[in-house]
Amino acid sequence: MKLSLRVRTIIPIALTIVIFGLFAVGSISWFARDNLLDGAQKDLELIVHEKSREIGRLFDTSQKLAKTLSQNSFLISYLENDEEIIYQDEHILEHFEQGNIGGQYSAIYVMGVDGVTYVSTDEAFVGNNYGFRPYFKGAVQGESVVSVARGVTSGKLGYYFSHPVYSQDDIIGVVVAKLNPDLVQDYISFGELGDGFHVMFTDQYGVVVYSDISERLFRSVGALDKDVITFIKDERTYEGVEIRPLQYDDVQDVIRAGSGVATIWIYDEMDAKDELLVVDYVEGYPFYLIVEQDVETFVRPIN
Incomplete structure (x- = not known):
C-alpha cells in the first residue's frame, strides 16, 4: 500500500520531533542530575564541617x-x-x-x-x-x-x-x-540524614577510631607508610591490633599530605557504587572526620 504524500511528509517530521524530544528530556535529566549532585555536595560539606567544629569544641x-x-x-x-x-x-x-x-x-x-x-x-x-x-x-x-x-x-x-x-x-x-569515646560518637552520629551515609573518624595517620561500620574500626582508610606502622607499634597506640588498610587510598593521600579538607568522588569497587566522600579535619586537633554517601541517594528522586 502506497503512503500518501502527506503521510510521507509527516513521518520524518514526527520522527525528528521524537528524537529531539528524547534528547531534550535526556539533557534536562542530565542537567537536573548535575545540579542535584552539586547542591547535595555543598550541603554535605557544610554538615561535615559543622560536625567537625562541634567535636573541636568538645575537645577544647x-x-x-x-x-x-x-x-x-x-x-x-x-x-x-x-x-x-x-x-x-x-x-x-x-x-x-x-x-x-x-x-x-x-x-x-x-x-x-x-x-x-x-x-x-x-x-x-x-x-x-x-x-x-x-x-x-x-x-x-x-x-x-x-x-x-x-x-x-x-x-x-x-x-x-x-x-x-x-x-x-x-x-x-x-x-x-x-x-x-561514647561522647565523641554522639557528636559524630549522622543517623538523622537517613540511609546511604557512613562515617569514619580517624587519628592523624588515618587509622579509624570510630565508624558506624564496626568492621572498619582500627583499620587505616588506605595503605600506611611503613615508618608510620613502625611508629604506631613502638608507641603501643593500638596494642594487640593488626592495622589493615581499607580501599580509600585517595582519602589516605589527603590525610598524609595534611590537606585538611577535601571532597572526593570515587567508584567504590568493593561496594560497586559511585560514592561521594567529604573529608574535614578537627581544627587544632590531630583528627579527621570522613563522611561517605552513596550517590544513588542523590539521584533517586529524578530516576
Missing part, C-alpha cells in the same frame, strides 16, 4: 579541664613533696572526681615525671607507668597534648588530654583526662 573543653586541674594548689604541693608521695591521696582524688562532671571522663589521673600514676579516678591505673605514651612525653616537655589510643590497662579506646603540672618554672608532673 577537655583540654581546658586538664589545664585547670593541673593548676590546683593542693596538687602542686602534693607533687612538690615527691619523697612522701601517697598513692590515691584522698584530697587529690576528690579534686579529680569533682572535675569529672557528668562522668564524661573514664579516668582522670596524675603522673610523676617518671611516668608512674599516683592518683586516678580509675584505681586500676594507679602504680602503672605510662611514660611511653605520647601524651606523657609531650606534656613532660611542656606541651598540652591530645591523642587517642587503645588503653593497655583497660583495653578500651580513649581520647587523652594531658597538661604539665608546674612548680614555678619546673615541671613536676602530668595531669591526664581520658574522655569517654
